[in-house]
Amino acid sequence: MVFKRRNIYALILLVPFFWSCEPSNTEYDSLESIDQVSYNFHIRPILSDKCFACHGPDANKREADLRLDLESSAFKVLKENPGKFALVSGKPEESEAYHRISSLDPSEIMPPPESNLKLSEGEIALIKKWIEQGAKYEPHWAFVRAEKGKLPPKTEWTKNEIDQFTLQKMKEKGLKPNPKAESYELIKRVSLDLTGLPPSPAILQQFSDLDESGNYEKLIDNLLAQNSFGEKLAILWMDISRYADSYGYQDDNIRTQWPYRDWVIHSLNANLPYDQFITWQIAGDLLPNPTKKQILATAFNRNHKYTEEGGVIDEEYRVEYVLDKTNTFSKGILGITMECAQCHDHKYDPFSQKEYYEFFAFFNNSPEKGYEGDVSISKPAKTPILWIEREDLSGILDFINYQDTSKLSVSVMGELEGEKARTTYILDRGVYDAPTSPVNPSTPASILEFPNNLPQNRLGLAQWATNRDNPLTARVFVNLIWQEIFGTGIVKSAGDFGMQGDLPSHPELLDWLAVDFMENGWDIKRLMKQIVSSATYQQSAKITRQHLNKDPENIYLARAPRLRLPAENIQDLVLASSGLLVNQVGGPSVKPYQPEGIWEAASSGRGVLATYVQDHGKSLYRRGLYNFIKLTVPPPKAIIFDSSNRDRCEVGRGRTNTPLQALVMLNDPLILEASRVLASRLMTQETESKTAIEDAFLRILCRPMSSKESRLLMSYYDDQLKRFQSYPNQVKESLEVGEYPLEENHINAETAALMQVIVSLYNLEETITKI
Template identity: 40%
Template sequence: MKRLFLLGLTLFQAPWATAAEDHLQFDRDIRPILSDKCFRCHGPDAATREANLRLDREDDAKANRDGHSAIIPGRLDESELIRRIETEIVEQRMPPTASGKSLSVEEIDRLRRWVAQGAEWSQPWSAVPPVSHPAPVVQDHAWGLNWIDGFVMAKLEENELRPALDADRTTLIRRLSIDLTGLPPTHSEVVAFLQDDSPNAYEKCIDRLLDSPRFGERMASYWFDLVRYASTVGYHGDQVHSITPYRDYVIAAFNANLPFDQFTREQLAGDLIPDATLMQRIASGYNRLLQTSHEGGVQPKEYLAIYGADRVRNLSGVWMAATMGCCQCHDHKFDPYSIKDFYSIQAFFADLDEAEHLTKGDNNSPTKRRPEIEVLSDSQQKDLEELAARRSSLTTEETSTAANAEAVKQIDEEIALINKGARLSMVSRSIAPRTIRILPRGNWLDDSGEIVQPAVPERFGKLDIGDRRATRLDLANWLTDDRQGVGGLTARVMVNRFWYLLFGRGLAPVLDDFGSQGEVPSHPELLDNLAIEFINRRWDVKAMLKEIAMSRTYLQSSHENRQTRALDPLNSLLSHQGRFRFPAETVRDSTLSISGLLVNQLEGPNAHPYQPEGYYRHLNFPERKYVSDTGAGQWRRGVYIHWQRQFLHPMLKAFDAPSREECTAQRQRSNTPLSALVLLNDPTFLEASRAFAVRILTESGESPEERLRFAFNEAVSRSPSPKEMEVFKHLIEQSLEEFSKDRGAARELLSVGLKPLPEGIDQTQLAAWTVIARAVLSLNEAMTRF
């Protein structure tokens, strides 16, 4: 009975590996078991390897050792691996009790079946460049809309499942708007889409959203999680550092659809590109995003080691979905990365100028993190050009007058004022490379380790650049070159993340670990083809997102039935769409947008929304007090919010935004009372509720029914149900009665926020409808993507 239960549990967790599949696959069915239970003692790390046996390599696992072999294909009784996992002798049983690991009945059975079938081996899926796969044969040819759907339908038919019906058109436009812009559609946009009977109405909607400036903001929010972009240094005093122009570069790059390979080159090595533009120099600020310390007693050698390790972790996490941070002190326990690989990657960054920061940094906020450059926004640059043209016309006139001289003086003052408003931005500057040694056990005081040169991990061969020293530009090219580098692997990492953004889950579920401790893709052939398509389309991000969004798989409803829930609770087979709460920034942005408060301003300094008084009271070096914006900055999008690493804005924290100390490829999604309390009490949400109430009272009809229909249509793109109408009408009656009796409570509720109260609206009415607006904006449906 226990054996049957465990077998059923495994099938429950991995529905694509069904019992009907007689032939086991090493990478999908066996490697995860060996990685979890065996590699720690019999894996890549020589320092902890027992009996000189490696089970991560076929030749070693099948080698003859004095007449014994761990694995002899087809011969269970002679395979030492099988004997050791089944023996009753505790001292000989593997894995040993001291390891804290044990094999389940089902895992033992799977290993036995695999050896009996011939113990076929395969390379890790993530290390094999993607190859093109032919479209699978399916019975239902009519369902699919593009080539993606064939791979999904094949898996569904294999498991005797049917896809969900298409979502209704209202759900589709809401889904697309949230996925591609991070904002809900307006009611007028929904109506226009519903009334568009043209055959390409859906495609036109996708194109419109991809062309919106809001697209770049939405994609940038995710990218900033990956590259740990923040407004402060993180360590010690957590002072502000100057980097907002990099933020604006990323938004502009996504909006301009900069090819991802070029996007990679400009960030890793924008300063090394011949005749680098200002934007490319700003992009090189990526290398400066890490946490730094400005404490007076900082040891340069120690912190250079810390910074170098941070950069390796981030690079490998962002572009390789590899956990190379494990190699800072020793060879990787589970994947074929060595400590030498780690420091060889670090050597690519040895040319970055850190000297001024380490010797001339200070505890001011903002702190000095040279090299920095002055950057003017596009609007400031345009103003300067216009002023320069006016000045030139005045100074070239044949007749010089006192009026002309005064005008020139005034223009010069305006030019000086604009230049004074330039923002600083950290950039990369290349100097003579520092010596990089392997640090035994990561000890920065130990100089006994081998000196290494910039090099890619040995498992991928060598860079073909001749005898010269490799640069960051070579590294960037290697990451995106599908012929001489690992461009195919990088493409697969990124398209998996695009899929995650459009479904809430990647085809390979662990977005930042494509190694032995990750999970194999549910649809590996589909993932390969998407990666190849990305490369063939010249790394066109918008084209890939559109391709996925145009599939029938994407169009599906998010509703599931009992059969799919029982067989496939994680929806790995894609029998329906995903359903998940908005990211933190989108929760706030959506509320501001519906209320009418949202300010869609590109570029500029950070936004400082309302924050609890005294939240920064423990910040020192220097002590500081948070000052919230009193103008448009109060209602800008979340991507522009000041991101204090040690004291992340409470609203963002309550909705699971990361502190951005490390690469975050996938945010957690929690459901706690704190979220509800933020929605009800955060001043931003209170003010948004009041502003939404003003809209309800001024833009809709006079009756409660008309006003409630308006509120629901604006917030969730539908009219309230009869039951909802009944409940909300009761709530408005109750609120009007209470505020009529207690006008002080009404005034208190309406006192929150900077926007002045409109004239001509009864305060009792406004307070009561603010309660209604707050309730509507707090609906699960108002912050859930279906």
């Protein structure tokens, strides 16, 4: 539903303020500031950018049989120049690599001029210093056991160990921290981060003075104790676990995996330690005397797409499902790109194709099938299935929100044993029907060798992943939580901790947090409290010219980030601030307002999802987490705001800025309905328009209105009021949006005018931005 007229004041209010700046080139610190040159953090990035194209892991493009990515190759005699070496420890003048990169002769200089690559003087000097110090190669940083290093010193500014690390880095970069944010800014920020909901006026009032002793900590504890905490963090895990409400592929029929989502929310709210959280999901069915709760958790492995198209080859799709499980575990839990080794040895990371299929073998023993029947028969779960009975809902599975009387079915994991156990083979070029050598379940030795005392099944894999010596699991999760809060992880490439991934901006902090996380029982809520309690988190988001010049991407955290809310939380903010939000945790997914014809255009015309059937009543006002996700046609509004389409594991989302987003905020029926409902509730006979606008502003922007803003909004309200008084036929037309009951006494020019003001407030950049 689109409004036919827009006042110029609305346009003024809608103009967002954008910072646009080119990313800075990577600049290396002066040599004097680097006591010990590191291969991982100083030299390898240069070689990777400028040298590995011809002297790296790709055998097809390698020149002179020289690999600079391997120590053994870099120090051996040059094949085409006997008696010379690419590197000579301690002697740059005798190192052919240094001679070539520092040469002025176009016929000798490396990289060659035709490559359009060139090393800067600083990079050449850094490589020289590295050779002088012995040209020591190092194992990849992410594959080395995490240890706590020495803490940087405390200052008056630091509140916990996080600040000691970030402040040290700021000082190294010539930055200083921002002042502390205003109380209302911080209350909104921490509320959105921990619950995904804006603070109510009552919360803003209760904690208005965060400088009062213990007030901020009380606010954090209050937010962590709410059920909305689990709902907020579950969005991240739904992306990782590729949760959806349909099977994908052409027919894309309905499935009932939502009890797994209820389990995730429940587990996060109960603060199930992360090591148990992933152990249950990977191998809950293999625990001693597993409960239905533990078996339900294994639905994590079964959320991938399934085909229901007749005529497919069963084994081809069964293998596809196992590949998906393998790749989801490696990316979502280990943060590595194991999938690159499906067809051949990994080109950059130390993973062979053999190791990939040894990893694959952990998931290859499930009794599931590749094809299990035609879409014309409703099968909301695939074998193996967990059946949830009515008595379970009042017992061990009492967290599942289900009002129906029928049984529930969920796709979960099972394990073939004895003679039925399946042998795993290396697949030639990754093709399902080209088995070669048999392999046993194992893990990449470069990460951590699989201990002999662990069972060679998924339970052993989970125990390996949560072993104190595993260098990845804790680092990856801590980084994901950091990304959730600051927008970018300490490692920017959250799904790739391998050699082609980004280096950590604060490596010592990442390791300290990872070890501290493990030492304190893998406690998720404690980790989040630790981060939001830091002075680093509590800074103002104000951007100065110094920030733009020295750190435009805010890598070194001398200010709080400005981040647009995730798609689901934009919906949550609108519903909560308007009073429409139904605070009901869990349950089946819901189908909210959606433009007509979208599903039908992409549907095969078969199954119960061939036609979109919108829900009604309270189901329209649930949190965005519960929106029904059909894989072939994900929710359009969420996709416009960069949500995951859930067809594969994703560990991060982009943040785009497009005209479509503005159109959604202006025309989405839910936003218009919320504006109408809030206007109706605020505009009574006893309420002055100015008071109603102040109340709406506080609910939506979570701060007091300035006098200038008050004058502008009152002027806009008066203008709209005159319009509706002059054209009374437009009053009902404007208010008659959405299904929430419209009372006759609210159909008046005053309510319609206030509604227009509220629509404008929802369209402010500040409204949907965490500042």
